[in-house]
Amino acid sequence: MSFPLGLLLIPYLLVVLLSLLLAVLNVYHLVHYGATTKTSFLFTFVFVAGLVVIAVASWLALGGINWGDSVGFSLFGGGPDSLPQF
Amino acid sequence: MHIDELIHKKPEEKVIFFLRRHIIVFIGSVLMIVLLMLVPIGAWWLLDAVAPGLLAGEISGAAIKLTISAYYFWIWLFMFSNFVDYYLDAWVVTNDRILNIEQEGLFNRTVSELDLLNIQDITSEVHGVLPFFFGYGDVQIQTAAEQNRFVFEQIPKPEEVRKRLLTLVEEEQKRMRSVNRRAEEAMDI
Numbered sequence A: 001m002s003f004p005l006g007l008l009l010i011p012y013l014l015v016v017l018l019s020l021l022l023a024v025l026n027v028y029h030l031v032h033y034g035a036t037t038k039t040s041f042l043f044t045f046v047f048v049a050g051l052v053v054i055a056v057a058s059w060l061a062l063g064g065i066n067w068g069d070s071v072g073f074s075l076f077g078g079g080p081d082s083l084p085q086f
Numbered sequence B: 001m002h003i004d005e006l007i008h009k010k011p012e013e014k015v016i017f018f019l020r021r022h023i024i025v026f027i028g029s030v031l032m033i034v035l036l037m038l039v040p041i042g043a044w045w046l047l048d049a050v051a052p053g054l055l056a057g058e059i060s061g062a063a064i065k066l067t068i069s070a071y072y073f074w075i076w077l078f079m080f081s082n083f084v085d086y087y088l089d090a091w092v093v094t095n096d097r098i099l100n101i102e103q104e105g106l107f108n109r110t111v112s113e114l115d116l117l118n119i120q121d122i123t124s125e126v127h128g129v130l131p132f133f134f135g136y137g138d139v140q141i142q143t144a145a146e147q148n149r150f151v152f153e154q155i156p157k158p159e160e161v162r163k164r165l166l167t168l169v170e171e172e173q174k175r176m177r178s179v180n181r182r183a184e185e186a187m188d189i
Helices: A005-032 A038-063 B003-007 B023-050 B052-056 B058-088 B129-134 B158-188
Strands: A002-004 A070-072 B015-019 B090-094 B097-104 B108-115 B119-125 B136-143 B150-156
Touching: A002 A005, A005 A038, A005 B058, A038 B058, B015 B150, B015 B158, B023 B052, B023 B058, B023 B129, B052 B058, B058 B097, B090 B158, B119 B158, B129 B136, B136 B158, B150 B158
Parallel strands: none
Antiparallel strands: A002 A070, B015 B090, B090 B097, B097 B108, B119 B136, B136 B150
16 A cells, blocks of 8 residues: 655644644734733744744754655555464 | 723723733743653654664654644644733723633633622632742632622732722722712702
């Protein structure tokens, strides 16, 4: 059984997009409820800076992987010879 | 616009307290998040020692890196959500009323109001080691109505807040009595 390795990126990107959406919602709450103070600006800046660091680190860690490769695996860890013999 | 402008202050109404949870409560959640950020590092180290093949595997290696990356995105978001929750929870005490503004998660927000004249009993509580050392606790406000008590949770200097609130309630009651007396006198004339 084989599949392109890039398939793993789909759930990953969904999770990342959802987290970004929730981050935007958080910022919206701060602005909407009038909490636009120096503290909230500072914290939002630290949050965005942290997000950038995580994104860059992820890019570097995942950049070396060839996502176009087709990978195969066997549920039994090998060919028919590795199946239990009776 | 500052958060206390959202309460639509009445003319001659003064904000006496603007209370949030003690900062140590938020710092505690940040420390927990720092610990959670160390989990993937520990897991990576453990896997490297126990099953190095998993980290080097084409599928498993990629899946583990993706999981760790997604985990860090979520943990970082969790920290920011904690900050928003902490920052948007507030209690505003004016010389006329008390406002309870509570943000619960991303989609729930409760704003309730209590007139100082309806207050019957105020209790302050400091329970536990951390609250004792850092000087924070709860202030519970009981009204005559059968509604839930107002609770200022984990605020700094709860005893001082309780005393100041009692003074405010007394002043408000005196003010109302004099207003009523003047109204009665005006009716007699």
